[in-house]
Amino acid sequence: MLNFWKVLQLSLKNMLAKPLWLLLVATVCIASLPYLGRTIDNLPVAVVDMDHTSASRQLSRLLDAAPKIAVRSYDNLPDAKRDLAWRELFGVIIIPVDFEKRLLRGESLVVPVFGDATNRMANGQIQQDITATYNQLLNDLNRAVLMREGFSERQADVILRPLITRLVDLYNPGTSFAAIVLPGLVTLVLQHGLLLSSTRINLNLRGGTPRSLRQPLSTRLGRYAAQLLVWMVLAMLLYVIWPHIFGFRQTASFWALLGLVLPFLLAVLAFSEFLAELLPSEEAVYLTLTFVTMPLFYLAGYTWPPQAMPQWVLWLANAIPSTWAIRAVAEMNQMNLPLLETGRHVLVLLALAAGYGLAGTLIYQWRNYRRDHGKEPTPLA
Amino acid sequence: MAIADRRRGTPQRNFARFIHAFNTEARMAARSWTVHWLGWIWPLILFVVISGIYQAGTLQDMPVAVVDQDHSTLSRQYVRQLDAGSHASLVTAEGGLSEALDGLQQGDQYGLIYLPHDFEADALAGRQPSAAFYYNSLFYAAGFYSTLDASGLTAGLQQSMRPQLAAGMGLSMPGLASISVAFESLYNASGNYIYYQQFAAVVHLLQLFVIVATIHVLAREAPELRASSPHILRAKALGVRLVGKLAPYTLLFSTLLMIEVFFLVWLNGAVIKGSVLWMLAITAFYVAASQAVGLVLFIFTANRFSAYSLVGMLIGIAQTYSGVLIPALAMPLPAQLISHIEPLTHALSGLFDQFLRDAPGTSGLYACLKLSLYPLIAYVIAKQRLRKRLDFSPA
Known part of the structure; x- marks a missing residue:
């Protein structure tokens, strides 16, 4: 427990000393500027x-x-x-x-x-x-x-006009482009930032390292807790305070959004643990993950409906945490659904967290086993 | 005389330096797994994924729930004819309005048609009943497309009922004027998202690949990765050697984009309205402009990882400002200015002009001229700062 707190404090200090998270806030600020007019x-x-x-x-x-x-x-x-x-x-x-x-x-x-x-x-x-x-x-x-x-x-x-057809636009009256684009963009920027930073850190904790260099579970959990704290603050800033400043439509309460953000960040952290076991080096994290954010924006089923996508694309989309988070944020913030009604998305996010966490742990243990029995000659990173 | 000889020899010597840098880098690139990964493997995988997303091309048969409270001949005709249209596929909500609203909120349907009790009786009695078509304007593309057949259907039904209603009023029906708005969607008549959204996504992704590859390639000259690479930029004549070092990647990524565009056109039976040669020229200038962005990012960051992190920032910004999600003319003025700073904006405009639009021939030239500014500015910066960056970056 002592180690957990020590690692948590140290990680927090390191993260706050290198304010890469400010980059993320700046990205969202600049990306929001075109939507100041809200509607076209x-x-x-x-x-x-x-x-x-x-x-x-x-x-x-x-x-x-x-x-x-x-x-x-x-x-x-x-x-x-x-x-x-x-x-x-x-x-x-x-x-x-x-x-x-x-x-x-x-x-x-x-x-x-x-x-x-x-x-x-x-x-x-x-x-x-x-x-x-x-x-x-x-x-x-x-x-x-x-x-x-x-x-x-x-x-x-x-x-x-013996009969009339009234067209009524729901959930986004006046067709605000900010409402259409920003929930997806913010979620993906959050996922991108956390995935990169967390996967980089997890590379140092991956399986296959010599027994003497392996870290106890409390170290891993301490680092996760620090990441979670920083990104939760960032997520609430971008989901709650940012739309409030710009005057974008927002119907979900702070606590309801928190109930969604926590499983989302857990799922991304678990996903990063799984990816860290697959990617060969720190540079490979950047050379691979930098490019996936943009396709994921289109995969989320937000600007292009899932009904128009083939099944294999839907399987891919459904395996990514941001897909479910974007759907849930849109339903809560724009369509006025309570957290309970979007519960299925939250459950999927928790299931993804459990699935990726388990897969990552299994690969970690398998690597360690191979290392201990002389089947894995050198660690990859 | 000796000075004049030396001056005459400078272009030849620079050409030889360029060729040397080009050949050395090209040999190194051919052996580099990272260059293969960034140069064609990962871009083509993502191209397949994006093609999969937009496989359908156009939005048709969007699911729309129907709550018919009337069950009359008129209401059934309304439902049948709307279902026969190409944009909406109607699903009867057996559980009534609450079930239909649930489906709408959860994105299972994008529209909801509510036909009230006595719809037909009210229409024939002149009480002007309303059919309500609620659509999800948050999922704008799907929601909007699902409504496209409704106004035509309503106009048709109104016209067919007029003689009967006039006879009921004891008056004869005079000839009424009618206006058909022939809305011709120029440049993308079928509304195909492959030609617009997928094309833009592919061009945008290429920029990211070029920037990251440029940072990686330059970092091999810096102490952080120098041990793994020949030192092309350490010798005299930095400028020409830099151009020679980056030129193989200009060719590689220009070829990659043209291959992707070829697949996009060939697989979807599209027609390039403008000139393929202009498309090629714009692509080459766009790749060079993206390399310039990568070069500047590399120069002004302490190590390659910081530069890669800044590329992440470019993703959202370039996408937002390129005019694909929201047209540049609809942005506030400061946003329009930022939009013009982005090379992606000019590349997309130039490429769309050649691919889809009947733009004037000078459009390609303007796009190339605008894009050529980026390498020129980056070249000037590199002459001042690149050597310093290469010497002092952390090992």
């Missing part, structure tokens, strides 16, 4: 008005009033197309010649809209607003036509 508003869209009538001007005004669109007027299509190609615009709307005349005649019109679909998120937002604006204009014009034909205002409204 006023995306520039060109309107090429070839009609110059009151209807076309009304349409242009309605489009400009739509939350996601900021209208830029163009005299000709080639200029608009050029700016679209140079990424100055997200879309081009053409109001054709005789737009008003044909509308008043009750004709069918096809209005061409060109959207830059390389980024589907921005394109989708614009598409929704353009469709809604045209429907509004059309309803106003057709209502006037119906009323001229003897329908009352109420009857005209019933004829135009």
Whole structure:
């Protein structure tokens, strides 16, 4: 027990003396900056008005009033197309010649809209607003036509919209990109930092070392406890205080998040113990783990749904602690679910901690056994 | 006369130094397990994983729960037609609204359609009932895609009911105007995530591999790893030898990215709209720019492990600012400035222009010019500081 406390104190002192964790905080600070606007508003869209009538001007005004669109007027299509190609615009709307005349005649019109679909998120937002604006204009014009034909205002409204489909966005009203990206990014930055630092430390405690150099269990536990303490403070800073400062949506309580963070960090620590038995050197830790964080972001099923992934990818995703932590954080912080409802994710994290811990220990014991019986000539690290 | 001879001989001597550095490094790289690991084994494994994630390409048949409280002809027609669309796959929630909401919260479904009691009767009586389509805008891509067929379906149903309703009111139905918005999604008409998200991820990952490889290769010249490597940079003419030392990796990683892009295009039947040669040029400049970042990181850190740690910081930042997750035009101004400092942003813009967009021909040239600034700046820094870093780094 004495050794445990000594190691814990020493490890804490070492970690605080080398503030690599500050790097992590700086990363999240800088990565949060683009999301200060929270939602995407006023995306520039060109309107090429070839009609110059009151209807076309009304349409242009309605489009400009739509939350996601900021209208830029163009005299000709080639200029608009050029700016679209140079990424100055997200879309081009053409109001054709005789737009008003044909509308008043009750004709069918096809209005061409060109959207830059390389980024589907921005394109989708614009598409929704353009469709809604045209429907509004059309309803106003057709209502006037119906009323001229003897329908009352109420009857005209019933004829135009006998049934309605209301689209309601849940859990992320107004579509905040911060809510979509940051929980995943923060979780992965935490996992990346802890995995690197912990795997480096665990390399010194791995199996296969000569008997005289082996550390007692209390040393290992002391180091884990120090890691856990520092990363728990960091995790709560990034999950609780950071969103609060930025004003991001946050529905989970401090204690509920703590109930998730602890199993998550335990699972990452156990994963690092397992990896330390597999990776050959300290440099290999960097040369391998540095690159996995970005694919794990996409694997988590957050920006790309698991239903669209093949089974082998899902198995891989489910073996990583961050996948479950991201799901749980999103459910608790954005979807307002209590800790009990996300309990299955917490249980999986605990199971991962137990599984990786057991696998790491078994390899450690096997290495030691081989070393003691002269089957492992030299330690790898 | 002797001075003039020496001056005439300088380019030849520098070329010989470049070739010597290039050949020595290339021989060493061919024997290095670490270079093989960073140069093609690990990148290709991760390429397979990322390809697996985006194997489906487009989001179709997203699961949507249905709670039909009406069970009328109209409500069944609504459900059938929406299910027949390509974006939503409807699942009846037998347990009612609470079960459907549970499924939505737990990410089993991305949308929930609620058709109230008397949906059909209210519609025919002119009471304008509402079908509610709740979608998960936190899982934005899946949630948004699941709703795409709803507005078209509603418009169709509204149109089909109008004559009957007008007759019920004792009036004849006049001709109404209709506007079809022909929304043409340029540059990625099918909305295929492979061409955008996977492509961007592969380009981003390459930057990380190049930076880490550059730090590792330079560290072999420093006391921390010097025993394991020939000392190319110890001799005279540091600048040209540095270029010669890094050039094999410029070729290696440029080839790697082009092979990955080739697989991406070939396996998915994509068409490169622009010039393959410009793509190759942008790739080479991008690799050189990434090497410049690795060089600067190496110079300003005490050892390679500190430099590797800083690469971790670049992961989240480059990803956020590259414009892939959130478009650069939608960022606040300071963020847009940071976005322009990142080589990844310019590389992705240039490569997308050639791969997907009908961008002007000068776009490739601009991308190369912007990317060429990074090696130039790094070269100037290296001339001042690299020798010092190599001599004083800890053994």
